[in-house]
Each structure stands twice: as structure tokens, then as C-alpha cells.
Amino acid sequence: MKIEYVDTSRPLTLKRYGEDGNQALVTESVRTIIQDVRQRGDEAVFAYTKTFDGADLTDLFVSADEVRSAYERVDCDVVTAIQKAAKNIREYHGHQQQKSWMMTREDGTMLGQKVTPLDSAGIYVPGGTAAYPSTILMDTIPALVAGVERIVMASPPDENGQLHPAVLVAAAELGIQTIVKAGGAQAIAVLAYGTESLEPVDKIVGPGNQFVAAAKREVYGHVDIDMIAGPSEIVVLADESARADYIAADLLSQAEHDVQASAILVTNSESLATQVREQVERQLQGLPRETIARQAIADYGAIYVTDSIKQAVDVVNTLAPEHLEVLTEQPFEWLGSIKHAGAIFLGEYSAEAVGDYFAGTNHVLPTNGTARFSSPLSVDDFMKKSSVIHYSKKALVDNSQHITALARVEGFEAHARAVEIRKRKERDDDE
Known part of the structure; x- marks a missing residue:
């Protein structure tokens, strides 16, 4: 993991995801898939599911029997964790609710704002060999709190045409009844335009690979979307009081996501920088996803050493990270100075994983520097506002x-x- 000393006389050199990538082929492929689904409906979805996921389907939807069976295959501790996490997430997002309002003037004018939930939303959940029940909770609960009446979930099946049981349990716990067995661009097309079996939705949220991101970009305007998210990111802002082993563990918690995930330490302590670099190498060894994490650290990992914590905060605001951990002696002291970050974790016990799964804040966050102008997924994303004039x-x-x-x-x-x-x-x- 390279150490770079920040020079205030020249701009910080950043390697942003996607800057040197060529998206033309992906976009062309996605457009073809979307158009095919619009023309052939379910038949096209079945064909792409067979091609990309190896599943030979005759029904687009998860059955009630599959959901019941899922509960039998998921450990009780996992079900309890899903239920408790859902409670925390619902409580947090309940504070985000907005109400309609009116104001009057002496001349009899009445002006106001009418707040109305969207009629429907589509939740995309990555799948296949992986399981992301937390994604379902984070994407769906704000919509439920907003009052969205119709929620459709889409997720790619495995080669046997099944979704991971933990995913089905999470969906069932939230009352999602319509679950589409489809992934990738074809799933986004189904949600945006519908087929003979499914009515389209008004908004699509949820993470995915480059094909999902490209498909969301293509359908935006016909439907709304949450954001175009890139690989996961973490920045740790730390002084000499921080523990190197904690920092290394948190950096690797993001690096293991994807070979393009970003993990960065910003500190005013040269000694801490050296210790963290050593700890990262030590903790990488034997990690189940070591190959992925090692590649991410090599390509998108860095340690920036600054002259002061104030300068380190300036670097953080330049990076505008998805996740920011503040591991300083007095973390709240710097909160007011932090302008750009998707989620801010204060103190050594506020590990980023706490926010990913359980605390209650949303883990759908702006990436790739977009925290400069955008916000986490919230209840407001599932509401629309109408001006009222009398x-x-x-x-x-x-x-x-x-x-x-x-x-x-x-x-x-x-x-x-x-x-x-x-x-x-x-x-x-x-x-």
C-alpha cells in the first residue's frame, strides 16, 4: 500500500473509478437487451436468464412455496438479525418523513407544497452466487415509510432458477409479494417498461454491475432512478491516537467488495501510516477474498500523510468519499469541517460495517466523488412534491x-x- 506525502502546492492526484474505461460496448449491449425485452417481453427475459444465469425458467416470479421453503433453510439467528436490522432502519427513516404544508398572505394568497408518495418502485438486488438481504432492507424500507403502495423486487436466480433463501426471507419480512427472477439489464428493462406479466414501476433503485448501471442510465427519464453507483469506497481520517489494526480491518472491509473498490487512509502521523501499511499486509493473508482485496489495495488503495489534521480534512473533502471514518482523539471536533461524505462514522467503535448492516442509516450512498452534490438514499427519494397556488x-x-x-x-x-x-x-x- 503506497504512502504519499501531500504537497499543498499542487493538486491531489486522484484515481477515480471509470476514468480510463470504455463503456461504448457495454452501452451498445445494454440497449440491445432493453429493446429486445420491450419487443418480446417475458420470452426475451427467459432467454437472457438462460444465457447469463444458466437457469431455464417458465415463470417470471418467485412462488409462495419458494418463500415458505426459504424460512426452513435460513438459520434462526439470521432471521432475527434481519428483523432487528429492519426495525432499526425503519426507526431511523421515520424521522425523514415530510408533510404537506400551506402558507397564507394578507392579500388572500395561499401557497403550499403537496407531498405525495410514488405509486410504485422497483428494487434491484444483485444475486446469483451471492446474497444481499441488507440491500433489500436499505432499498425497500424508505419506500415503505414514504407510503409507496406497490413494490417489485428483481434479482438474478442461480442455475437452478432459485434465489438465495436469505434474500427471500428479507423480502418476505418487508411484505414484498412480487419478486421477479431476472438480473442485469433485462431486469432493469422489465421494471422500467413491464412485460405481459408485469406492470412497469415509477422508480428503480439498487446497486449492480456495469451492465445494471448502464441500463439504469438508459431508462432514466422514462422512469426515475436512485443513482449510478460505482464500486465501494472508504476513507479513514486518523491521528496518532488511532489503532492501526482497526484501520487496516476497516480498509479491507471495503477492499474485499470488488477489485475496483477504493480504500484510503488520510493521517497526520507518519508512524501510523507505516503501521497501517504493515497491518494491511498482515490481515490480507488468509482473507477468504484475499485476491480481490489485494488487487483493490494495489490499484485503488493509498495512504496520504499530511502536515496536520486540518489539512487532512481538506484532503477528505477533496476525495468526497462514500464512507468516512473519523478515528481521531476528538472525532466530533471535526464533524463541522467535513463537507463532502456519504456517511460519516465517528469514533473507534463506529466501524463502517455497523452502518452497512444494522445501525439504521442507509448504506445506499453516493460514490466516485458524487458526495459533493448528492445524498444517501432516503424517504425523500420515494416522494414527489407538487406546488399549490391559490x-x-x-x-x-x-x-x-x-x-x-x-x-x-x-x-x-x-x-x-x-x-x-x-x-x-x-x-x-x-x-
Whole structure:
């Protein structure tokens, strides 16, 4: 793991995911799949599922029997963990609910905002050989809290046409009844455009590989999406009081996700930097996903040494990471200075894994520097807002001159006349 000394006289050199990648072939392939699903519906989905997942399906949906069987195959401790995590996530997101509101003015004008949940949402869950019940909880619970009535889940099956039992249990615990056995671009197409077996949804959320990300980008505008997420990231901001073994463990917790995952330490302690580098190498050995984590550390891992913690905070704000751990002697002291981070973990016991699974905050977070302008998935992502306007007679008459002046300076005479005809009508009535 390389150590780099930050030089304030020149910009920080960053290696962002995807900057040197060629997405043209992926985009072309995704467009072909989406168009095929729109034209052939279920038949196309079955064909792609056979090609990409090795499953020969005749039914698009998970059956009630499969869900019942899943409970028999999942350890009771896992079911309990899912239930408790769901409770924590629901409690946290309950504080994000917004209400409609109205304001009035002395002239009788009433203005407001009507807050309405989306009618439907699609939850994409990566699958195949892996299981991500936490993704279901994080993506679905904000929608439920918002009041979304129809939720459809899609996830790729294994070669036997089955979804992982823990995934089915998590879905069942949240009351998801429609579960589509499809992954990749074909699943995004099903959710966005529907087939003869399924009505389309209004919004699609959930992580996935480059084909899923490209498909979400293609359907955006016809439906809404949460974000285009890249590989996982962690930045640890630490001073000399931090434990090197904790830091190394947390860096590897993200590096094991993907060969393109990013794991970075920013510190003002040269001694800590050296210790962490040694700990990373020691903890890598024997890790079940050692090959993946080692590649991620080699390509997207770094240790930045700064002159001070204040300078280290500046580096963090430049990185704008998905996950940020603050392992300093007084972590809350620096919270106000941190401008750009998807989730901020304060103190040595706030391991990033706590947020991934159980604390209650959402783990769907902005990546690849987009924390500069975007936020974690929330209840607000499943709500839409309508402006409400009631203008009184007095308000129209008193303000007509200002309205028509703005309309005419923009060249819209009909706009101006739409106001003036009402003003004349009121004047004629008064006479």
C-alpha cells in the first residue's frame, strides 16, 4: 500500500473509478437487451436468464412455496438479525418523513407544497452466487415509510432458477409479494417498461454491475432512478491516537467488495501510516477474498500523510468519499469541517460495517466523488412534491402590472393577456 506525502502546492492526484474505461460496448449491449425485452417481453427475459444465469425458467416470479421453503433453510439467528436490522432502519427513516404544508398572505394568497408518495418502485438486488438481504432492507424500507403502495423486487436466480433463501426471507419480512427472477439489464428493462406479466414501476433503485448501471442510465427519464453507483469506497481520517489494526480491518472491509473498490487512509502521523501499511499486509493473508482485496489495495488503495489534521480534512473533502471514518482523539471536533461524505462514522467503535448492516442509516450512498452534490438514499427519494397556488382577486389585481411586465419582456404576450383579461373583468364588474 503506497504512502504519499501531500504537497499543498499542487493538486491531489486522484484515481477515480471509470476514468480510463470504455463503456461504448457495454452501452451498445445494454440497449440491445432493453429493446429486445420491450419487443418480446417475458420470452426475451427467459432467454437472457438462460444465457447469463444458466437457469431455464417458465415463470417470471418467485412462488409462495419458494418463500415458505426459504424460512426452513435460513438459520434462526439470521432471521432475527434481519428483523432487528429492519426495525432499526425503519426507526431511523421515520424521522425523514415530510408533510404537506400551506402558507397564507394578507392579500388572500395561499401557497403550499403537496407531498405525495410514488405509486410504485422497483428494487434491484444483485444475486446469483451471492446474497444481499441488507440491500433489500436499505432499498425497500424508505419506500415503505414514504407510503409507496406497490413494490417489485428483481434479482438474478442461480442455475437452478432459485434465489438465495436469505434474500427471500428479507423480502418476505418487508411484505414484498412480487419478486421477479431476472438480473442485469433485462431486469432493469422489465421494471422500467413491464412485460405481459408485469406492470412497469415509477422508480428503480439498487446497486449492480456495469451492465445494471448502464441500463439504469438508459431508462432514466422514462422512469426515475436512485443513482449510478460505482464500486465501494472508504476513507479513514486518523491521528496518532488511532489503532492501526482497526484501520487496516476497516480498509479491507471495503477492499474485499470488488477489485475496483477504493480504500484510503488520510493521517497526520507518519508512524501510523507505516503501521497501517504493515497491518494491511498482515490481515490480507488468509482473507477468504484475499485476491480481490489485494488487487483493490494495489490499484485503488493509498495512504496520504499530511502536515496536520486540518489539512487532512481538506484532503477528505477533496476525495468526497462514500464512507468516512473519523478515528481521531476528538472525532466530533471535526464533524463541522467535513463537507463532502456519504456517511460519516465517528469514533473507534463506529466501524463502517455497523452502518452497512444494522445501525439504521442507509448504506445506499453516493460514490466516485458524487458526495459533493448528492445524498444517501432516503424517504425523500420515494416522494414527489407538487406546488399549490391559490391567488385571490386582490392579489391578481394588485400584482398584474408586475406579472405582465415580466411576461412581455420574455416575449409571451398571451401570458400577459391571460392576466389582463381577468383584471378587466374585475374592473368591469366593479363599474
